[in-house]
Amino acid sequence: MTITEVHAPNPAAGDADRPIGYGRIQRKEDPRFVRGKGHYVDDIVLPGMLHGAILRSPVAHARLVSIDTSRALAHPGVVAVITGQDLLGLKLAWAPTLSADVQAVLVTDKVRFQGQEVAFVIAEDRYAARDALELIDVDYDVLTPVIDARHALDPGAPVIRDEIEGRTDNHIFDWEAGNAAETDAVFASADVIVKQEIVYPRSHPAPMETCGAVADFEPIEGALTLYETSQAPHAHRTLFAIVSGIPEHKIRIVSPDIGGGFGNKVGIYPGYILAVVGSIVTGRPVKWVEDRSENLMSTSFARDYIMQGEIAATKEGKILALRTNVLADHGAFNATAQPTKYPAGFFHIFTGSYDLEAAHCKVTGVYTNKAPGGVAYACSFRVTEAVLLVERMVDILARKLEMDPAELRLKNLIKPEQFPYKNKTGWEYDSGNYERALRLSMEMAGYDELRREQKEKRARGELMGIGISFFTETVGAGPRKHMDIVGLGMADGAELRIHPTGKAVVRISVQSQGQGHETTFAQIVAEEIGIPPEDIDVVHGDTDQTPFGLGTYGSRSTPVSGAAVALVARKVREKAKFIAAAMLETRPEDLEWEKGRWFVKGDPSVGKTMAEIAMGAHGTVTLPEGIDGNLDAEVTYDPPNLTFPFGAYICVVDIDPGTGHVKVRRFIAVDDCGTRINPMIIEGQVHGGLTDGVGMALMQFIEFDESGNNLGGSFMDYLIPTAMEVPNWETGFTVTPSPHHPIGAKGVGESATVGSPPAILNAVVDALAPLGVTHMDMPCTPARVWAAMQGRATPPI
Amino acid sequence: MQISMTVNGDEITREIEPRVLLVHFIRDDLRLTGTHWGCDTSNCGTCVVLMDGVPVKSCTVLAAMADGRAITTVEGLASGTTLDPVQQGFMEEHGLQCGFCTPGMMLTARALLDQNPHPDDTEIREAISGQICRCTGYATIVRSVKWAADHPAVEEIAGEEVPA
Ligand code: FES
Ligand code: FES
Numbered sequence: 001m002t003i004t005e006v007h008a009p010n011p012a013a014g015d016a017d018r019p020i021g022y023g024r025i026q027r028k029e030d031p032r033f034v035r036g037k038g039h040y041v042d043d044i045v046l047p048g049m050l051h052g053a054i055l056r057s058p059v060a061h062a063r064l065v066s067i068d069t070s071r072a073l074a075h076p077g078v079v080a081v082i083t084g085q086d087l088l089g090l091k092l093a094w095a096p097t098l099s100a101d102v103q104a105v106l107v108t109d110k111v112r113f114q115g116q117e118v119a120f121v122i123a124e125d126r127y128a129a130r131d132a133l134e135l136i137d138v139d140y141d142v143l144t145p146v147i148d149a150r151h152a153l154d155p156g157a158p159v160i161r162d163e164i165e166g167r168t169d170n171h172i173f174d175w176e177a178g179n180a181a182e183t184d185a186v187f188a189s190a191d192v193i194v195k196q197e198i199v200y201p202r203s204h205p206a207p208m209e210t211c212g213a214v215a216d217f218e219p220i221e222g223a224l225t226l227y228e229t230s231q232a233p234h235a236h237r238t239l240f241a242i243v244s245g246i247p248e249h250k251i252r253i254v255s256p257d258i259g260g261g262f263g264n265k266v267g268i269y270p271g272y273i274l275a276v277v278g279s280i281v282t283g284r285p286v287k288w289v290e291d292r293s294e295n296l297m298s299t300s301f302a303r304d305y306i307m308q309g310e311i312a313a314t315k316e317g318k319i320l321a322l323r324t325n326v327l328a329d330h331g332a333f334n335a336t337a338q339p340t341k342y343p344a345g346f347f348h349i350f351t352g353s354y355d356l357e358a359a360h361c362k363v364t365g366v367y368t369n370k371a372p373g374g375v376a377y378a379c380s381f382r383v384t385e386a387v388l389l390v391e392r393m394v395d396i397l398a399r400k401l402e403m404d405p406a407e408l409r410l411k412n413l414i415k416p417e418q419f420p421y422k423n424k425t426g427w428e429y430d431s432g433n434y435e436r437a438l439r440l441s442m443e444m445a446g447y448d449e450l451r452r453e454q455k456e457k458r459a460r461g462e463l464m465g466i467g468i469s470f471f472t473e474t475v476g477a478g479p480r481k482h483m484d485i486v487g488l489g490m491a492d493g494a495e496l497r498i499h500p501t502g503k504a505v506v507r508i509s510v511q512s513q514g515q516g517h518e519t520t521f522a523q524i525v526a527e528e529i530g531i532p533p534e535d536i537d538v539v540h541g542d543t544d545q546t547p548f549g550l551g552t553y554g555s556r557s558t559p560v561s562g563a564a565v566a567l568v569a570r571k572v573r574e575k576a577k578f579i580a581a582a583m584l585e586t587r588p589e590d591l592e593w594e595k596g597r598w599f600v601k602g603d604p605s606v607g608k609t610m611a612e613i614a615m616g617a618h619g620t621v622t623l624p625e626g627i628d629g630n631l632d633a634e635v636t637y638d639p640p641n642l643t644f645p646f647g648a649y650i651c652v653v654d655i656d657p658g659t660g661h662v663k664v665r666r667f668i669a670v671d672d673c674g675t676r677i678n679p680m681i682i683e684g685q686v687h688g689g690l691t692d693g694v695g696m697a698l699m700q701f702i703e704f705d706e707s708g709n710n711l712g713g714s715f716m717d718y719l720i721p722t723a724m725e726v727p728n729w730e731t732g733f734t735v736t737p738s739p740h741h742p743i744g745a746k747g748v749g750e751s752a753t754v755g756s757p758p759a760i761l762n763a764v765v766d767a768l769a770p771l772g773v774t775h776m777d778m779p780c781t782p783a784r785v786w787a788a789m790q791g792r793a794t795p796p797i
Numbered sequence: 798m799q800i801s802m803t804v805n806g807d808e809i810t811r812e813i814e815p816r817v818l819l820v821h822f823i824r825d826d827l828r829l830t831g832t833h834w835g836c837d838t839s840n841c842g843t844c845v846v847l848m849d850g851v852p853v854k855s856c857t858v859l860a861a862m863a864d865g866r867a868i869t870t871v872e873g874l875a876s877g878t879t880l881d882p883v884q885q886g887f888m889e890e891h892g893l894q895c896g897f898c899t900p901g902m903m904l905t906a907r908a909l910l911d912q913n914p915h916p917d918d919t920e921i922r923e924a925i926s927g928q929i930c931r932c933t934g935y936a937t938i939v940r941s942v943k944w945a946a947d948h949p950a951v952e953e954i955a956g957e958e959v960p961a
Contacts, residue, residue: 026888033896034884034903036831036871043830126821127814208835208843208897208931259833259897260931292836514895514932680891687934688894715840715929723922723935 020595021527024680027519028533029512038257041212042289044227049214050079052278052288053129054271055119055136056298057111060369060708061145061158064107064118064138071135072121077128079282081136082120082274084108095243095273098266098486099343101172101334103372105270111140112160112332113371114708115297120274122286145369145708146170148797149306149329152366160332160367172334172365177348177425178323183360186321190312194400198392199777200385201796202304202329202370202702203695204296204712205377206720207513209259211299212289215275219283223250228272230255231265231511232551235488237543239268244276255541261513262692262753263376266337266553267300297713300337300373301702304329305347305385306795311393317403319412321358322351324389328365328374336374337553338381339483339490345375345382346474348425352390353434353472353646354412359424369708378692378753380475381554387471391758392775395468395765399774404451405468405762406442410435413470420739427474429644430738430746432672437734438470441648441670444732450652458770463655465767468648469759475747476559476643485550491638492556493547494564496525496572498631500618502611504529504536506568509549510561511541515749516681517557521565523677524743528569529576530596531610547634555645555747558677559738564637566742571633576617578627580608583616643738643746647671649759655767660786662698662764664725669756670732674746679733682748687729689752694721696753697760701779701796800864804829805873813860819853820844822860823870831871831900835929842928845901846870852905854927871900874907882945883907892941894932901928906942915946 032038069081084106087093094102107118119136123129146152146160152170161167187193213228224246230236233253241248258265271288278286290299306327312320328344330336338345344363351359375381394412398405413434414421421429442448450466457464480489495507506525510517517540522533539545549561573593580598581588584606591598591607599607608616610631617623617631652666671686699719702712712718737744757778764780765773768788776784776793787793801810804827811826823832823846834856835843844856847869874881883906886892893899902925909916909924916924921942922935930938 027891029896030888030893033893033899034871034880034887035875036829036900038831038896040830040833040897042824042833045828126825127816206931208841208895208929209833210835258895259835260895262931292838292841514897516894684891684894684933684937687936688932689934691934692931714838715836716838720929720931722926722929723939724926726935728918728939729934729936 020530020532021523022677024678025519025523025533027516028522029516029518040209040257040259041214041227041229044214046214046216046285049285049287050122050124050278050282051126051129052120052122052275052286053133054117054274054294055121055133056294057107057114057116057118059111059140059142060114061143062111062140063143064110065141066139067119068137069119071137072132075128075132075135077124078121078132079124080122080278082106082277082281087277090277092273092277095268097333097335098337099334103333103335105273109163113369114710115294115371117270120278122278122282147368147704147706147708149327149366149368152368160369170367172330172367173343174362174364175343176360176362178360179358179424180360183321183323183358186358187310187312190320191315192313192400193310194396195310196393196396196775197795198307198309198389199795199797200303200305200307200388201778203302203377203700204702204718205262205264205302206296206718207260207262207264210290210292210295211265211269211271213272213275214285214287215279216285217276217279221250222246224276225252225254226276227254227256229258229265231261231513231553233511233541233543234509234548235485235550236268238488239486243273253543255511258511258513262378263302263553264300265513266376267335267373269299292715293713296702296718297710298371300376301331301371302377302379303385307385307389309389309393311397313397317401317408317411319354319356321356322390322393323360324350326361326363328363329368329370330365330374331368331370331372333372334365335372337485338375339477339485341482346380347382347386349383349427349472349474350386350389351423351425352387353414353470355414355418356424370704378689378750380473380750380754381477383473384754387754388758391469391471391762395762396775406438406447409438409468409470413438428641429472430641430740431736432644432646433734433736434470434646437646437670437672438648440732440734441650441668444670444730445650445668447650461657463657463767465653465655465763467651467759467761467763467766469755469762470648471755472644472646473555473751473754474642474644475555475750476639477554477556478642479640480638488550490550491636492549492561492564493634493636494561494568495547495634496568496632498572498610498614500615502531502614504531505539506536506565507539507546508561508565509547510552510557513552515557515685520677520681521562524562524565525569528566529573529610555749558745559643559741559747560637560639562745563639563742564635567637568633568635571635572631575627575633576610576613576631578624579613579617579621582624583608583613583621640740643674643741645673645746645748645751647751647755649755651759651763653760653763653767655764655785660782660789662780662785664694664727664760666730667727668730669752670734671748671751672734672736673748673751674735674737674741675744676735677745683731685748686731686752689750690729690756691721691726692753693756693760694726697757697778698780703796798861800861802863802865803867805869815861817860819855819858819860819863823855829870829872833897833900835897840929842901843898845904845928847904847908850908850911852908869904871903874903881907882948883910883942885948886941886944890937890940890944892933892938898928898930902930902938906945910946914949916942
């Protein structure tokens with residue numbers, strides 16, 4: 001299969017390769033990575049550094065009766081062992097989560113999930129620290145766990161959070177959006193209603209680099225330097241100041257090269273806090289890096305939504321309304337990372353890409369004896385769950401109406417002239433041309449031909465499926481007045497300095513985990529001020545060197561920080577005009593801009609380049625009133641609205657009727673992320689997300705047995721796609737710029753992770769249609785597909 | 798115990814604990830941190846190095862087992878400032894994002910090309926099938942290896958500075 005890049009031309013969009021700025025250029029970060037000179041947390045070695053290891057609970061729910069660390073302390077090389085009791089003395093046994101709850105740093109009273117942190121050993125080397133874990137004696141009094149979220153609210157269910165005064169159940173929140181009465185009225189008069197329970201099973205982002213930290217507390221200054229795997233270093237600094245009492249100006253967070261994040265590195269984990277405590281207690285730097293099982297069993301999981309979907313339509317196929325009730329399993333502590341007002345993230349974009357008359361959703365969050373976390377894994381704050389719900393429901397409706405699923409979608413997509421489009425749950429979609437994207441994907445796929453092939457194959461008893469998904473994302477959180485995380489408004493800063501010789505440094509508040517910020521952000525500056533990207537350094541990931549901002553997750557870097565960078569560059573360009581005018585002894589209004597240069601209107605030969613202006617600014621030119629002697633600027637960008645990338649995906653699968661094995665034969669992805677800065681990087685992001693989709697749809701699953709044992713705690717059990725499970729991706733794109741974003745960009749990091757699982761699942765169900773299967777839940781492993789083929793499809797929990 | 802081996806062409810001799818894994822020996826003792834580790838179960842391949850030219854998962858080899866052998870890590874792929882075509886290919890075809898799986902992927906690719914200078918897509922996919930990349934979706938890695946196969950003798954890489 002060849003790789004196809006198809007471009008639906010849009011003259012309004014800045015997509016063409018240009019001499020400076022946007023277009024396909026090699027990444028600036030690659031030379032160090034290909035030489036093995038990346039600098040990740042575990043590569044850091046400080047003088048006198050010690051190694052920490054965490055003892056974790058083997059059981060899911062138990063009272064901690066006693067803990068004896070004496071044998072561990074006596075082990076050669078062990079420097080200290082910290083328990084929950086020690087932390088109680090320091091008032092650090094519990095730490096606030098990102099969702100107004102608390103989480104135990106080390107167990108003091110009761111274990112609440114398997115893999116929970118029980119004790120922290122600090123030793124001279126990593127082997128000694130691991131050895132000593134075996135020498136800690138813990139006595140647990142095992143309790144009945146709550147594993148199935150469906151029973152978390154049963155009367156008499158064990159109360160997981162009994163440390164909270166007065167708590168008698170496992171209920172966390174109820175949240176709703178849309179209008180229930182209006183929706184009910186539309187349902188009451190609809191010709192056709194279909195219902196389906198859809199489970200989005202628990203998953204884990206599992207970046208290749210696990211989480212870790214090196215803490216270095218310097219007692220004389222009272223200063224902490226913390227190197228950690230963080231997608232949000234500034235937010236972490238503020239939280240560490242609040243939790244530890246170390247003043248914020250004495251804390252420096254450095255997030256070096258990060259080996260993938262996908263949401264896994266947004267939260268603050270007990271291990272980070274323990275490394276800090278360990279450094280304070282021992283007076284030496286302490287490194288803690290988790291192993292893979294620890295990563296899969298204790299850090300932020302994803303999904304775990306049980307959704308009851310209902311869709312109403314006319315018999316001609318006009319979709320009228322959607323409603324859903326969701327049970328959200330949040331694990332033992334409510335530690336999801338989402339804007340404060342939105343306990344279910346942005347799930348209320350479940351109306352998808354369709355023009356509806358009414359919609360309503362209700363989400364109920366519950367505690368269970370599972371690892372905490374919740375909003376993670378490239379989900380754009382629960383848009384992943386929303387898209388699965390709506391795209392499955394539309395497919396199920398198509399089956400019921402005996403309509404082609406592409407035709408049903410084309411009939412109901414929001415039309416280009418309806419933008420900006422207000423949906424029924426309060427979003428204002430910025431821009432879109434949905435039909436064009438869907439038609440392009442169908443053309444690339446050869447949709448009609450595929451359906452003909454399928455017909456022939458069905459006649460021969462072969463199982464071939466074609467699945468479509470059309471998604472609309474909501475990313476780039478967010479306007480400060482609506483969105484904050486633990487009280488911190490979701491804005492981002494950028495600072496740009498042009499040095500006297502015309503080279504530049506731009507400092508940004510977001511942190512790359514592989515997205516290529518050092519390249520794309522340089523390209524944005526280059527495009528705006530006409531200095532080539534190679535002359536612009538991008539500094540990120542160090543709170544001492546960068547302006548405040550909320551970090552990289554929810555596909556927000558380009559929509560928020562990218563806007564900040566464009567605006568700061570425009571500010572510099574404007575300042576340069578005044579300086580150029582002074583240098584040319586003319587008035588600023590008489591100057592005109594071309595890339596990299598201000599010149600006199602009507603006389604292009606008289607002008608000054610950015611490098612000349614930079615030298616002038618720092619030199620002896622007499623500057624106009626109010627203009628400082630530099631060529632620097634700073635900006636904090638507060639987005640007026642979110643951005644709404646979208647896409648049309650088509651997946652073709654073949655299922656082995658003898659084994660239930662699903663083979664993804666083809667995958668066609670058309671994405672529209674507005675203005676495209678570096679098409680190579682965009683394509684890479686899309687490919688990665690599609691692979692995540694294959695994982696979630698077919699393989700990856702964090703499952704538990706009834707005792708609460710995590711059955712997905714290693715890469716032997718939690719299966720990640722390799723090169724053998726994924727096809728050669730076929731990608732295409734359209735360009736519909738965001739009208740409110742300074743450069744029209746919308747963000748793309750999570751689009752494919754959000755959009756691909758329903759396309760694959762719809763293809764699997766379509767393949768199984770001749771056997772009477774109308775729905776099955778992910779993951780579509782051979783065993784589960786086989787069961788569905790026998791009429792025994794069951795939810796994964 | 799004492800072990801000796803050649804690492805990226807240099808003879809080294811070290812005193813080690815017999816149980817030390819090769820990945821830890823390379824990272825912690827030799828301070829060659831381009832070799833990564835990513836799992837506890839020999840599944841991910843971020844730790845791949847070449848032992849006598851053959852890819853091995855260095856988390857699954859004791860340092861003691863490498864006694865007397867020749868080890869190549871990512872730091873040994875380039876000769877001086879001249880990158881191996883595989884390294885160049887990964888940059889040309891965007892075969893990496895976070896860079897964590899990249900050293901292992903490139904070493905496997907080098908070993909494949911040494912055996913089979915013109916592999917097809919399936920052969921490349923099979924060669925890297927014991928390794929996981931969470932970022933790229935593999936297609937660009939396949940393209941990168943093909944680029945290297947098509948450019949076997951890159952003499953000079955212009956304008957590349959090795960970052961300190
Ligand atoms: S570290 Fe995962 S295979 Fe070696
Ligand atoms: S580039 Fe990130 S894991 Fe492969």
